[in-house]
Each structure stands twice: as C-alpha cells, then as structure tokens.
Amino acid sequence: MPDFPASLYNRRTIRKYSTEPVHDQLLNDLLTAACRTSTTGNMQVYSIIVTRDAKMKIRLLPFHFNQKMVTEAPVVLTFCADFNRFSKWCRLRNAEPGYDNFLSFMTAAIDALLAAQTFCVAAEAKGLGICYLGTTTYMAQSIIEALGLPKGVVPVTTVTAGWPAEEPEQPDRLPLAAILHSETYRDYTEADIECYYAEKEARDDSRQFARENNKESLAQVFTDIRYTKADNVAFSKTLLQVLKDQGFMNH
C-alpha cells in the first residue's frame, strides 16, 4: 500500500527561512500539484498571486502586521477567491454569470483554501517550510489595493514558503477525540473541556505564555490579547464591506 509522507505527521510551521532560493521549477511543480486539487464543478474559481519582488514584500509587510516572514521568505503566495476570470469567460460565451453573491464567494474561497493546503502539503513533503498568515482576512482591503485585485476577487489566505532555518518544537494539539464526533455532535460538558484541555494547559510553554502576558489563564491570552472581541468585530465589518465592494453581496 502506498504511504503518505512523514511530513504530514511531523510538520511544524516554519517562520525562519534560509537564504537558499526556491527555484521557479520547484515552485511551478508545487503549484501544478495544487491546481490538481478538487474544485467546485471544475470551475477553478481561484487565483494565486506570487510575490517574489522585495519591494512588493515591503509593501505587503504592514498588512500582515509586520510579521517578518513576509520579507524574509523567498516566496509569498496570496490565495484569492476569484470569480472574475470565470465570469469573463461566461460573458464571452453568451452566458450570463450569476456569481456576484455570498454563496459564490464561499464557493471560491473554498476552492482557494483547498488549493493552498495542497500547495503546503506538497511543499513540506519536499522539505520546504511554510507559514499561513491569518492577517489576510483582516487586511483584505489593503491587500486588494497592493495586488491590484479587481471586482470578483478577494484574498482569503497567504502562505510564506522557503527552506527552513529553524527546527522549532512541534506544537501541541488537542486529543483527536476533542475534534471528532460520531454520527451527531456531542456537545461538551465542563468535564469534557477539562479533560481535553488539560494537557495543553499543563505545558510549560502554555504557563509561560500566560505569565509573560500577565494573564491568569492561557484562555485569557487569547480573549484579551491575541484575538479580542474589539478586533474581531472591527475586522468583521471591514471584511463584509470588502465582500460588498468586490461585488459578492448583490442580493
């Protein structure tokens, strides 16, 4: 039986890259694999913007909250939901596209995200390191301007890639049982939560993280510092405005 690459189990996010280049041929091989990913109705309603230019990386940097991977990685990829190309094709063929709505945005975002993840799996199997930047949905409007994205196109995630220059510890994960539900959703009791989060909270790095942030619990680091309600609400409003501006809320 064929086996899948050990990198699927051993993976860790890589934020420091060596100066060794990622050659065009390798990048193209990885992107070719990514474009074999499942896509709704074989429409391929996504685009990938490849950033290699140092000036463009500097321009993108603040939109990714100055995370240094943006300028230090040899390759930055912005995966975009894209109904622009498909709709242009339809109009050229006397077919009236009806993709200026929220469902179509979700369809295209799903296409883009699945392709992104295939790229990452393929890259890691080749020994490259990758890091996803969650900032893309927060700062979509600025990224749209920087990359010149037309109506019908919305960036949904960004991946930095390069040869690893660090070997970080593998991060913890919740027990598989915490994520899985058999047949129907079994809502979590307090005892379940205690059980599933016990190992994570007992870790030295978790305790240190809370201490460094002057918080009494790891959870408070998330709610009060890393992913606050105020930020989430503000970014929600701007993201919904982006969907409207990019032509995905006409209903």
Next chain:
Amino acid sequence: MPDFPASLYNRRTIRKYSTEPVHDQLLNDLLTAACRTSTTGNMQVYSIIVTRDAKMKIRLLPFHFNQKMVTEAPVVLTFCADFNRFSKWCRLRNAEPGYDNFLSFMTAAIDALLAAQTFCVAAEAKGLGICYLGTTTYMAQSIIEALGLPKGVVPVTTVTAGWPAEEPEQPDRLPLAAILHSETYRDYTEADIECYYAEKEARDDSRQFARENNKESLAQVFTDIRYTKADNVAFSKTLLQVLKDQGFMNH
C-alpha cells in the same frame, strides 16, 4: 530530497466505492494527520462529524441533493467551523470569548477547510478515493439539524471516502498560467480568456456536455443549469441566515 506522493498529480475525484470497509485505525491515522494541519493561533476551531451509520447517511442524502456517494461511501465526513468548544473553554477559565462574529466564522471555516484537504491528500496517498460535496454550504441549515450542531458551529464542507470502484479519466485543468499572477493581478483580456479556455472547450466531453444540455456553449451549462443566479442568490440568503442563527453575525 524527499518526494511527495504521485497521487497529488494523478488524482481524480472518486464517486464509486467498493464494499471494502475503511477500518477505524486507518481512518484515525488519516484524521490524526489532518489535525496536524496549520490552525489559526493553534486554536483548532473546527470539528469533524464522522458518519458511518446507514440511517444517518439516508437522513443526510437529500441535503446533498441525493448524490449517491453519501449512502454508498463507507465514510462521510462533515467538516465544521467550530468556535463552540473554544468559547466554552474560555468561559471556564474566566476569559470572555469574542468570537460571535463574521471574522471568527471565516477563521474557523479556514481551519476546517485546511484540515479537510490534508485529510483528502492523506487518504489519496493511501489509495482511498474522495469526493467533496459542495452542497454543504447550500443546505447548511438542514445539516445542522440532522447532525445536532449547536450555536457556534457551521458545516462548511463534506467529504465522502472509500476504496475506489472506478477509474475515471483525469479531468482537465486550465493552464497554470491562467491561475497564477506574478506580483500583481494581471486582469484578463478577451485574448487571454480565449487562450486559457481553448483546450477545455475543444474537448469532446465539453462539447458533449453542452449538447446533452441543449446549450450552445459549455459556459451556458454552468450559468443556466449547474450554478444559476437564482440558486446562488437563494442559497446566499439562507447561508447568511445560518451564520446569524449560529451566532456569527453579532456586530
């Protein structure tokens, strides 16, 4: 240099499955790999509902427009955006969660989709066949009821998996150049569209598909039959209502 599995290039969606079971151990191995996928801030804000029960498959079947993979596949997986578990943990730790908003839905949906795709890559590397069901976002409300998903949980995609009982042709893809943009988005001219869609439109199966549907072009099959504006608008409204009902639109 390690190599990635040939299945990344050779893949095709599998809709017919043999009666050979997918054993729990293999499924758990694949799901364990999926849970190693990148996740925003290591929050793992997703859940996976495993459907193996024949009665539950029959219940889900109409919500996936009676696609026979739902009842014929040994395993059906519904990947859900889930801020319920994480928010429960926060509240137990004197931390006030602020994840009842659209941005948080997108964050959780991204987590769920990336994990889904790792599952699929791993499954295909092991020789299994998979099929994504796009119907999940259309019929989210009914799926929520069938699977008993509480507030904070929204299904975003469904994957059927099993041992292949067919060897379909590999579907076509647009040339890589159609998907990629270097540095900035280069919007498509009519000549670009003609060039990128020429091979797809010249295929016998594309022509046959248009003919069978009594359409003058392949594009019209998409706009008039497969993914119509009326359906997209209706599903957009119900999906936005689902996000509201599940507690992701409080801003």
